[in-house]
Amino acid sequence: MPExxxxxxxxxxxxxxxxxxxxxxxxxxxxxxxxxxxxxxxxCSCATCxxxxxxxxxxxxxxxxxxERELLEYAEGAQPTSRLSCxxxxxxxCDGVRVTVAPEA
Amino acid sequence: xxxxxxxxxxxxxxxxPDARVxxxxxxxAGAALVGLLRQGGHRGEIxxxxxxxxxxxxxxxxxxxxxxxxxxxxxxxREFYAEQGVTLRLxxxxxxxxPAARTVTSAGGDSLEYDVxxxxxxxxxxxxxxxxxxxxxxxxxxxxxxxxxxxxWVTEGRRLVIIGAGYVGLEVAAVAAAAGVPVTxxxxxxxxxxxxxxxxxxxxxAEAHGAHGVDIRVGALVAELVGSGGAVRGVRLExxxxxxxxxxxxxxxxxxxxxLAEAAGLECAGxxxxxxGARTSDPAVLAIGDVTVRPVDGVGRMRLESIPSATExxxxxxxxxxxxxxxxxxxxWFWSDQLDRKLKIVGVVxxxxxxxxxxxxxxxxxxxxxxxxxxxxxxxxxxxxxxFMAGKKLITSGAVVEPRRLAxxxxxxxxxxxxx
Numbered sequence: 207m208p209e210x211x212x213x214x215x216x217x218x219x220x221x222x223x224x225x226x227x228x229x230x231x232x233x234x235x236x237x238x239x240x241x242x243x244x245x246x247x248x249x250c251s252c253a254t255c256x257x258x259x260x261x262x263x264x265x266x267x268x269x270x271x272x273x274e275r276e277l278l279e280y281a282e283g284a285q286p287t288s289r290l291s292c293x294x295x296x297x298x299x300c301d302g303v304r305v306t307v308a309p310e311a
Numbered sequence: 312x313x314x315x316x317x318x319x320x321x322x323x324x325x326x327x328p329d330a331r332v333x334x335x336x337x338x339x340a341g342a343a344l345v346g347l348l349r350q351g352g353h354r355g356e357i358x359x360x361x362x363x364x365x366x367x368x369x370x371x372x373x374x375x376x377x378x379x380x381x382x383x384x385x386x387x388x389r390e391f392y393a394e395q396g397v398t399l400r401l402x403x404x405x406x407x408x409x410p411a412a413r414t415v416t417s418a419g420g421d422s423l424e425y426d427v428x429x430x431x432x433x434x435x436x437x438x439x440x441x442x443x444x445x446x447x448x449x450x451x452x453x454x455x456x457x458x459x460x461x462x463x464w465v466t467e468g469r470r471l472v473i474i475g476a477g478y479v480g481l482e483v484a485a486v487a488a489a490a491g492v493p494v495t496x497x498x499x500x501x502x503x504x505x506x507x508x509x510x511x512x513x514x515x516x517a518e519a520h521g522a523h524g525v526d527i528r529v530g531a532l533v534a535e536l537v538g539s540g541g542a543v544r545g546v547r548l549e550x551x552x553x554x555x556x557x558x559x560x561x562x563x564x565x566x567x568x569x570x571l572a573e574a575a576g577l578e579c580a581g582x583x584x585x586x587x588g589a590r591t592s593d594p595a596v597l598a599i600g601d602v603t604v605r606p607v608d609g610v611g612r613m614r615l616e617s618i619p620s621a622t623e624x625x626x627x628x629x630x631x632x633x634x635x636x637x638x639x640x641x642x643x644w645f646w647s648d649q650l651d652r653k654l655k656i657v658g659v660v661x662x663x664x665x666x667x668x669x670x671x672x673x674x675x676x677x678x679x680x681x682x683x684x685x686x687x688x689x690x691x692x693x694x695x696x697x698x699f700m701a702g703k704k705l706i707t708s709g710a711v712v713e714p715r716r717l718a719x720x721x722x723x724x725x726x727x728x729x730x731x
Binding site: 251273280 | 346395696701
């Protein structure tokens with residue numbers, strides 16, 4: 207099962223197994239990691255699952271839709287590496303991916 | 312089964328990471344709270360008592376996704392609770408709260424002791440007070456069982472009449488119409504979304520629903536539901552007209568479930584009254600979610616029936632229990648999926664403010680900025696997440712904007728937000 211590393215806002219690092227087909231958000235919710243609130247449940251509505259995905263890992267996921275891009279444009283702490291983790295669907299090639307959870311808005 | 316609680320227990324300080332927390336209600340607020348408590352390092356026992364048998368699940372899909380497989384979405388995986396050391400007591404309605412003994416009592420007669428009780432009992436559909444409201448084939452929409460009924464009706468192609476053109480009514484109507492089911496929405500007020508949206512957005516959405524085959528009747532007063540053999544067959548209006556119906560959804564709002572709180576003598580005023588820390592009038596009882604009336608910055612005390620509010624209050628309650636810094640106040644926001652439109656509304660819409668339209672309503676992508684002398688108070692957006700997010704920033708920043716620039720789609724929002 208792909209292993210995903212989450213760096214959460216308090217600086218702690220959590221490595222969890224996330225089954226292929228689930229989202230990076232799901233992996234965080236499943237393990238009760240702090241930082242990803244995920245209040246809309248993953249429907250790309252709320253922007254409370256904001257993470258930074260560094261360059262080398264970005265290509266392992268589908269590109270952001272226009273909707274996601276717009277939500278992120280004005281999100282608190284938005285950076286070029288910003289993604290909504292509910293839209294990052296894990297595949298078999300995502301083992302070792304590392305994301306940094308954005309501070310809450 | 313109640314045992315005498317020693318005085319020392321009764322008077323020990325509420326809260327702290329070792330408190331025994333009993334959360335009454337397994338909806339969004341309650342489920343969010345138990346996760347947040349463990350995230351925050353809570354060591355004490357946590358019990359989540361839910362009246363339904365299902366594990367806590369997302370309710371927004373009940374009206375938005377009831378016809379498809381995405382209806383059933385648990386908030387956390389079922390194993391989550393045991394892994395987090397949270398005792399789940401499902402299918403266990405709570406019928407009593409005794410603040411003096413610090414116990415809650417289940418319908419089965421069990422008594423649970425608490426250091427902190429959290430009321431997260433939510434709301435129930437407001438009943439329709441007309442003859443025939445008890446006929447078979449008349450439902451409200453609050454839980455999975457209700458949604459499954461709606462699904463079966465849509466699958467069977469039953470002619471549907473929806474009473475109430477609020478979010479729930481219009482979301483269900485949109486799904487039914489998309490499935491090709493004949494659907495009529497009756498609204499007693501003169502416009503749809505009367506309670507929750509501006510007149511401008513109401514007009515736009517009424518037109519959009521009409522174009523998608525939803526028959527909307529405003530100013531329609533229901534006199535009676537008529538049936539045969541105990542099942543609903545039609546809706547008679549006060550105008551004398553009778554609409555045939557094979558299923559009726561009543562979506563005329565929700566009533567906070569304050570019974571426990573009222574019987575326990577907690578202050579209630581159209582909801583359990585709480586402060587910005589989710590505290591009720593009893594020091595050992597908190598309340599969160601749809602059951603509360605809560606302070607909202609710049610507005611006063613109100614009910615906010617929304618997931619974001621439930622989540623925010625869960626954070627407040629976690630902080631109050633753990634004794635950590637309270638979270639910053641959030642701007643209320645709401646979302647609703649109707650037809651091909653994702654509506655997102657930030658701030659509390661009030662009449663009497665100037666409204667600026669940005670974008671083209673016929674395209675489905677637009678925003679309505681509500682402002683007072685250039686101070687943005689609320690923004691209603693449709694298929695325009697950038698306007699939503701930028702609107703939230705404008706409200707938070709308190710920047711004074713030039714309405715003309717907001718209305719001009721050639722002026723990038725980025726410039727407006729940052730100029731503020």
